[in-house]
Amino acid sequence: MTIDQLATATGERVNAVLRRTVLDHVAPERVAPDRTVPTRPAPDRAAAREFVDEYVVPHADRWDTLGKIPQELLTRIGEAGLWAPFLPAEVGGHGVSMAVLGEIHEEVGRGCSSVRSLLTVHTMVSWALRRWGTETQLRRWGAALAAGDLLGAFCLSEPGAGTDTDSLTTTAQRTDEGWLLNGTKKWITNGQRADLFLVFARGPHGTVALLVPRWSPGVTVLPIEGMLGTRASMLAEVAFRDVALDADALLGPTGLASGMVLTGTLDLGRYSVAVGSVGIIQACLDACSDYASRRQVRGSALRELPLIQAKLSDMVTDVRAARLLCAEAGRLKDLGDPATIMATWVAKYFASCAAAKHASEAVQIHGANGCSPEYPVARFYRDAKVMEIIEGSTEIQRITIAAEADRTWGV
């Protein structure tokens, strides 16, 4: 019986205790199980699509209503190798490319944006660990993150600071043993369930990134419920009160380069949200094509109406354009090309705005049905709005892209 199966059978409190027992009181070398040889083929778009159609799509509306993703699905995601397949085989991943990772997240986003958001923040933590982590940190956390035995969450936003990272008030003080963390993070995706928090705080010489196990004394989690969209993403407010961490908690460099940890991690999150937005548009297109072909208006199918055709044609065009922009960002990531950062900004800007526009049109096409819980488009509509806010709001994206235009073409 795995930790997850045992935890599912015995409840959430036991779940946390089990994780702490297994992962905190065992030597780091033993935390990394023998997963060096993947036991299944590397996941790809086709595998993700099959997984999503079988295990996600039929249940997504119910999870949205419940405001929670069941442990059973989280376990299945791990069994399918979807948590962090880009991690190298040495730590239990499959080494899949960023392009393929994007395709996987698009498929998951098509099925349920809440599930995709869990993958997004787990990806951010796992990627940051791979990019900036020491060998000791990789040994301690890598395999468990790859398998989904531990789930990661990204802790940046605070009650008074979202995009404005200069306003962070969470502090990380140097101590003889390592670090002392104090502060409160808000809107933390999967904060209710995650085991390992990547926390950004004000350090002695700029922002620092710290790996903080949920079971650390002084960590408290307060669920946030009733959100507009991605309602099952298990948001939480996470408070850190005199949380003592050893020196090994620091992820990545300090000083000049500390901001790069944040920049790079947000870039991955932005990429995931961009492809997730493509998934929302595709889901809108699927739902609307189906509805418009079955719904009769004055004796003919809804799809025969020119104004409905106009909406569907715009969805087709934008989903293709958004997918291409995301594919380009993924391709550049795989090349290690710095142009990927701006390409990802552009892709996320276009895809999130298009998702919001077409989710609104999807509700319109469905009429009163679209406002009801009997059809998924109301969920798409609420989820799509969130895409315009997270990992860089539309306004910040416009500022950043305009600055690029000025730098490149201005006089």
Added chain:
Amino acid sequence: MLDTTAGKISAFIAHRFPKATITDADDIFSLGFINSLFAMELVMFLEKEFGITLPNNELVIDNFRTVTRMAELVGRLRPEPAAV
């Protein structure tokens, strides 16, 4: 010029900031256009262009202050050519 390490670094900075004019000895931080986004781009460029991995302990401001310093950093980290 473009064949040299410094030349390639200069060309990358010039490509990203066409309006700026810098020499190999200019302190790019004092010019005011360095932010975390460009810093990340710069690190990615150095790693990709020169086939190196920048370890955390080399990510200090003095290694990136000028084109010359970055070229020296690349020289330290680039694998030695195989003996003939």
